[in-house]
Amino acid sequence: MDREHQSLLAPSPEFLASVKVFPLIPSLKKDVIKTIDSTLSWDQLTASDINFSIVRPIVAKYARLKNMAVVYACLVVRSYFLSESESDLAYAGVMQSRATLCEILAMKLLSRFASNHIQLVAVLTTRWNPLAGAAFEIVEQVKHSLGGDEEDMDAPQSALEMAISTQAKAFLSSPVSQKVVNDIHYGRIVFTVSANRSILSDNYKPKAIELYNSRTSPFIDHYRLRVPVYGAILEFLNFALLLLSLVLCLSNQDKAKLTPWEMIFILFAGAFTLEEYTSSTEHGWIIYMANLWNVFDFSFVAIFLGYLMFRIQGLHHNDIEASTLAFDILSCGACILFPRLAFFAVSNNVVILSLRAMVSQFVFFIGIAAICFSGLLFTLWTLGKDQPNDPWTFKSIAWLLTQIWFGNSSLSFSVASSFHPVFGPILMISFAALSNTLLLTILISLLSNTVARIDANATQEYLFQFAISTMERVKSDALFSYQPPFNVLAFMILKPASFVLSPRALHSFNVFLIKLTSLPILIIIGLYERYFAAGQRLRESGIGAAQSLFNSLPRHIKNMPLVEALVGSTTNELYEAIFDVEISSEFEFFEESDDEFHTLRSLHSRENLRLPPSPTPRRQKRPASIDPPLRETPQRNSPRSRAISSLSPLAPVAPEISASSARSPLAMLFGQRMASPTDPHTVASVEASVKRIEALMEDMRDLPVQRLNDEMKELQDRQARIENLLLVLTRGMRNETSRHDAIP
Structure with missing residues (x-):
C-alpha cells in the first residue's frame, strides 16, 4: 500500500x-x-x-x-x-x-x-x-x-x-x-465511540473513522440512527408524543384507577427518564448539565418521579388525596414541556441563548437573596409567634416577604407593628428598601450585562452550544439506537441477556432488534440519503428541471416581487455566470511583465521552512585569453539612473565590471538573464530587477528589526548625553568643593 x-x-x-x-x-x-x-x-x-x-x-x-x-x-x-x-x-x-x-x-x-x-x-x-x-x-x-x-x-x-x-x-x-x-x-464522518460508562454496552464491532458514502454503505444501516441531525428530528417527535400523552392523561384523569391514556403517558415518560439517565451516565454530569435544556429535562424527570410516587401511594392505599396531589404535581410538568417543544427548533437562537443565560442568572440571584433574608424570616417568626391576638406562622411570613420582594411594598407598612411595636417597622422598612431599590437594581444590571455579553459573543456562544448538542447525540450506549418507548423494551430484554450471551451473539441480537423496531425510520433515512440529499442525482436533476422551467418564463414574470423573493434575483446569477466564463488572452489589458509585484504569503511558522542547502559555486576555469570588452549601452542621464548604475553590480551601463564582481551573488542570480547585454529585453528585465531590489530595500526599512536598530541608536545617544551632563555636573561640584576648601 x-x-x-x-x-x-x-x-x-x-x-x-x-x-x-x-x-x-x-x-x-x-x-x-x-x-x-x-x-x-x-x-x-x-x-x-x-x-x-x-x-x-x-x-x-x-x-x-x-x-x-x-x-x-x-x-x-x-x-x-x-x-x-x-x-x-x-x-x-x-x-x-x-x-x-x-x-x-x-x-x-x-x-x-x-x-x-x-x-x-x-x-x-x-x-x-x-x-x-x-x-x-x-x-x-x-x-x-x-x-x-x-x-x-x-x-x-x-x-x-x-x-x-x-x-x-x-x-x-x-x-x-x-x-x-x-x-x-450531518453524518459525513462515521465513527464508533467505545462504551466505557454505558448501561448497555456493545463494543464487539467498533467502526473505524471513515468518510460516509451512501452509495457503498448498506441501505438499512442501523448506525445512521446515531447521526446527530437525525437524532434531533427524532427527539423532536418524541417530545411531541410525550406532550400529547401528557395532555390526554390530564384531560382524562381518574383518581380511583389507571386509565389507558395514563398508562401510555407513564410508558413514554418512563422511556424519557431512562434516556436522560443513560445520557447523563455516559457523558458525565458536567457535560450533561452544560446544556441548559437538560436542566429543564431533568426538572420534568423530577416532576414525573414525584407524580409516580404519590400516584402509587394513592392507588395502593386507595388514598384520593395522594392521587389528587399526584395529578397536581404532574400538571406542573406542562410548564416545562410546552416551552421545551416550542423552543426546540430555535434552541440556539441568540434570543434564546440570552433568555437561557438570564434564567440561570435569575435563579442564582434569587437563591442568594433567599439565603440572605432567611435570617430576617427567622427573626420575624420569633417576634410574631408570641403575639396573643393573631400569631404569625412561618408560612404566612414567608409569603408576606415574597409579596414585598416582588413589588407589593405597601404590605410592609400595614403589618409592621403586628410583629413588634419597635423592631417590626424598622425591619420591614429595611427589607422593603433593600428588596425594591438595591437588590432589584443589581438584578437588572446583572441581566443587562448578561444580554450584552451574549450579544457580543453570540456566534461563539451559538457554536459552543451547537458542539454540546452534537457531542451529546454521539452516544455509544446501545439503548440510544432505540426510540422511546422501545428503549424500555430493549433494556428489559438485552440487559439480562448481556450476562448470558457472548459479545458476538449480543451484538447480532442487538442489531436485529434495532432494525426490527426502527425499520420504517431506517427506510426513510436510506431513501433520503440516496435520492433527496444534497449531491444526489435525483435532487440535482430536479433542481436542473426547475431551473430550466424558470429560465423559460417570460421576463416580466421573473421580475415579479413574489417570484423574485421565492426564487432569487437573476442579477446574482448573472454575476456568477461571469466568473464561470473562461477568458482568453485577447481580453487582458496588461502584459505578464506588468504583473510582477510582491505577494503576501502566510506560513505556519519559521520552523516549517526547509530550505535546500545551497550548492557551493564552482569556479569556472577562465581561458588564458583576455575577455572581450563589454559594449556600452545607452544610459539615461537622470540622477536616479546614475545612482542605480553606481550602486548595483548588475547595472548594464557599467562597462568596468570586473571578473570578481561578475561572480557576486546577485550576478549569479541574474547571470542567466544577462546572456546578451545588447538585447533590449535583457536590459529592460535587468532594470526591472534592480527596481524590485530597491523596493525590497525600502520595505526592509519598515521591518521590526530596523525599527529596533533605530531605537537602540536613539537610546545610545540619550545615554551619551546623560553621561556628558553628569560629567559636567560632577566637575561643577568638584570646583565648588575646592573653592569652599580654599576659603579660610
Missing part, C-alpha cells in the same frame, strides 16, 4: 493505544508556568509580539513530536489551571491567563493536523487515557490518591469533551473544530 493511500486512512486502534499521553501533561504544565507569570487578557495573549515570542516557540516544540494527543493534553492542563484559579484567589488572574494560553496552544496545535481530515477527526474524537505512557510508580501514586479504586482511573475523554467541560468556547468555535463538528452532526 503506497504512502498516499495510507495518509487517507484513519489511525488504527493499535496505534492510538500506543500514543503516550501522560508525558505531555507535566511538560506542558511546566512550560506554561515558566512562560506566563502575570495577568494577561485574551487580546494580549493573541497579540503579534506575544504570539511571536511565546506562543509560536511552544507550538513548534510540541508540533515536532507529532503526537495526536497533544491537543487533549493542552485542555487537561487548562482544566488544572481553572481549578487552581478557583482555589487560589490570590493568583486567580495568573491562573486564568495560563488557562487561556493552554486554549490558544490547543487551537494552534490543532491546525497542524488539518491537512489530513480523518486524522483531524481522530485527534478530536479519540478518547485518550491521561495515564497512557506513565510509569508504574506514577500510576500507583495516582491510584493511591484516588483511594485505590481502579475504576476511577479508567475515565478516558476526547478533546471535544474536554473542551466542553473546560468551556473552551474559542477552541470549539474555531473553523477547524467546527469543520469536524459539522461533519459529525
